Amino acid sequence: MTVLLRRISLIVLGLALVTLGARPASSQAPTRGHAAEAHDMELVGHDDLQGRSAYQPTIHQQRGRVIAYVGHHGGKARNPLTGTEEDNGTSIVDVTDPAKPAKASTVASGLTSTHKNFWECDTGTAYLISGDLVKTDPLQLGPSGWRTWRMTKIYDLSDPTRPVFVRDFGLAGQQPGSSGPIPVAHGVHGPIVLGNRVYFAYGTSGEGLLQIVDRQKLLSGPKEPTAANLNAPEISRLQMAPNWGGHTAFPILRVPIADWAPNTKEQTRDFVFLVSEAIANECRESRHASFVVDITAETRPFGVATFQVPESKGNFCKRGGRFGPHSSSESFAPIFYRKLVFVAYFNGGVRAVDVRDPYAPREAAFYIPATTERTGERCVTNGTRSCKVAIQTNNVEADERGFVYLADRANTGLHIVRLTGEAAKITGGN
Known part of the structure; x- marks a missing residue:
């Protein structure tokens, strides 16, 4: 196994012809909402993604080009090329020149949501x-009988024309035929694989759980979804407080702790960066955060630090939309790995977190994109309905060149940014 592992993170794959109209970075002056804000981070390029609500950007180098695949939330939008309204699907953007994202198109038909x-x-x-x-x-169960909103289906797609089902996987007590209380009814949000380990985050925004699984046992062990078979590949789990959930579990392994260099043992440690998702507009929920979990002793994961953006830094709870973390970057690119993790923070934009000392993570930079005429309203009701326009940075990813990609949930598009100043020095840049 290598770190050449990538995500296919597509909310909806429907019948879609997605042809993208690129917009230069200079088009970011808002006509409503708010202007951009930044510290040690600057905008390089932008594409409006036809005003479609965007989810996970996945970046690949292919045949000398760099391509961003952006999965979208469900819904429809007008395709300016055809003049017709089309289902959201997957936007494909050539970002070889990040200052000038180039339009591309794809057709995905006959597929359903994931x-x-x-x-x-x-x-x-x-x-x-x-x-x-x-x-x-x-x-009330569905046809599969699984007692959870989300579980994992594993397939061998080494020959995409002949997919081979490997197994179903979830927590014991979620499987068909089980009884009693359901462990984490919301289910798994997303797995990340590194080496012989699979890191599962469950719960998303509440009743969360981090599960570390032996990949070889998961793929080669008994497949029938019994409690014993589901428990067999598990190495450990960490139960979170009920008001926090697991959205993303990103492994950061073999981190040298500079202050521990004089010690004779364990100066290098393993961690998971665990994110709990904010889900309510204008802070009408518990405050969510990101957590650093020490997994050096794999069978005893232990929380050692928390990262938060103070609401008082930007009066975020009154800006509109969600405030808080959604997900972290999942890039193993050497320029950032073990140094910086990027966290999508909804109306707080993207936050660059310095994790060189995982026991004391700190904010190194941030970028909050400007709203545009495409940015959708986010509303709350408290006797009367009140709506505001604010950026909703939904997911974030980084590439090996040092660019960071922000997908906006409120239809503002894809923003491409880079570090500047002291933050850039962390990666060895100027």
Whole structure:
């Protein structure tokens, strides 16, 4: 296994012809909402993605080009090329020149919705998030019988023309035929694979759980979804507080702790950066955060630090939309790995987190994009309905060149940024 592992993170793959109209970075002056804000980070390029609500950007180098694949939330939008309204699908953007994202197109037909998946490019193994639970109270199961909104279906797609089903996987107690309380009814959000480990984040925004799994046992062990078989590949789990959930579990392994250099043992440690998703507009929920979990002793994961953006830094709870973390970057690119993690923070934009000392993570930079005429309103009701226009940076990814990609949930498009100043020096840049 290598770190040439990539995500296919597509919310909806429907009938779609997505042809992208690129806009230069200079088009960011808003006519409503708010202007851009930044510290040690600057905008390089922007594409409006036809005003489609965007989810996970996945970046690949292919045949001398750099391509951004952006999965979208469900819905429809007008395609300016054809003049017709078309289902959202997957936007494909040539970002070889990040200052001038180039339009591209794709057709995806005959497919249905999924959520956040992971594909091992070197083996073809795909971890696909699925689920058909109807409701939990009272319990009403879907055709599969799984007692969770989301579980993992694993396929061997090394030959995409002949997909081979490997197994279903989830927590014991979620499987068909089980009884009693459902462990994490919301289910898994997304797996990340590194080496012989799979890191599963469950719960998304509440009743969360981090699970570390032996990949070889997961793929080669008994496949029938019994409690014993589901527990067999598990190395450990960490139960989160009920008001926090697991959205993204990003492994940061073999981190040298500079202050521990004089010590004679364990100066290098392993961690998971665990993100809990904010889900309510204008802070009408518990505050969410990101957590650093020490997994050096794999069977005893232990939380050692928390990263938050103070609301008082930007009066974020009154700006409109969600405020708080959604997800982290998942790039193993050497320019950033073990140095910086990027966290999508909804109306707080993207936050660059210095994790060189994982026991004391700190903010190194941030960028909050400007709203545009495409940015959608976010509303709350408290006797009367009130709506505001604010950026909603939804997901973020980084590439090996040092560019960071922000996908906006509120239809503002794809922003491409880079570090400047002291933050750039962390990566060895100027």
